[in-house]
Amino acid sequence: MNLFSYKFYSKEEIEQKAYEVFKIMELENFPPKWPFEASCAADALGIMVSWERIPPDEQGSIVAKILPLQRKIVLNECISELTGGFEQSTIAHEIGHWILHVNQNEADGLTEQLELNLGMKDATKLYLCRTTGVKTNPNIIQSHLDKIEWQAQYFASCLLMPKEILEAKQRGRNLTNWKHLYAMKEELGVTISNLINRLQDLGWIFIPKGSKQIYPGKAAPNGQTNLFNR
Ligand SMILES: [Zn+2]
Incomplete structure (x- = not known):
């Protein structure tokens, strides 16, 4: 059994994991609020967040990494x-690895076994999260790694941006107006590109590649749902 594994998840399954x-x-007394503090989610999960120097490797800068055995x-x-x-998005991304890719029973139960240390060596190689835009060498692109x-x-x-919260924040606003999107991103505590990607993925807006023009998407927000009654 490896410390890390990949499996296919649908978008709905990933969303469910966030819920x-x-x-x-809620249970651990870190009730979620927005702007979202991803470190509170880490606290609730018993994961430490630490600032350290991570030297670049042969492929370039490294933004963050997760050390499952240390829950860090x-x-x-x-x-x-x-x-x-x-x-925020970096911490949330690393939590995503913890939730989706770390075999948590292994990480919790075994701490001193040599095989796991070896496994982790491989794993830390794989689970170094890079600056966006730094492409891995095309010759060694591994499709699983990209999917992970x-x-x-x-x-x-x-x-960071559950649908219900986005629905609430967009009320009375025009999603095709950049000023309104910037106001929303402030209230959500995310970057503008995080917000735009999310809204495009939900089909609420559409921005043609290379354009600054925002068009309304086909899937407009529909009604209210409750965050915690799913
Ligand atoms: Zn990553």
């Missing part, structure tokens, strides 16, 4: 942009 984290936060997320203190919405990163990032956007 499960909200429930744990390490953020790279050398990356000055790692604040605000970028910091996609899943963690999708989880992060569900955690």
Whole structure:
């Protein structure tokens, strides 16, 4: 059994995992509120968040990593942009790896076995989260690794921007107006690109590639649902 594994998750399943984290936060007395503090989710899950120096490797800068056996997320203190919405989405992304990719029974039960140390060595190699835009060498792109990163990032956007919260924040606003989107991103504590990606993914807006023009999406927000009654 490996410390990390990949499996297919539908978007709905990943979203459901984010709701499960909200429930744990309620139970552990870190009730979720927005702007979302991803470190509170980490606290509720018993994961430490620590700032340390992570040296770049041969593929470039590393933003953060997760050390499952230590239940620790390490953020790279050398990356000055790692604040605000970028910091939130990075912590949420690493929590996504913890929830979706770490075999938690292994991480909890076994702490001193050599095989696991070896496993972790491989794992830390794989689970270094890079600055966005730094592409891995195309010759060694592993499709699972790409999917794992996609899943963690999708989880992060569900955690930081649940549909119900977005519905509430967009009321009385025009999603095709940049000023309104900037106001929303402030209230949500995310980056503008996090917000736009999420809204496009939900089909609420559409921005043609290379354009600044925002069009309304086909799937408009529909009615109210309750965050905790799912
Ligand atoms: Zn990652």
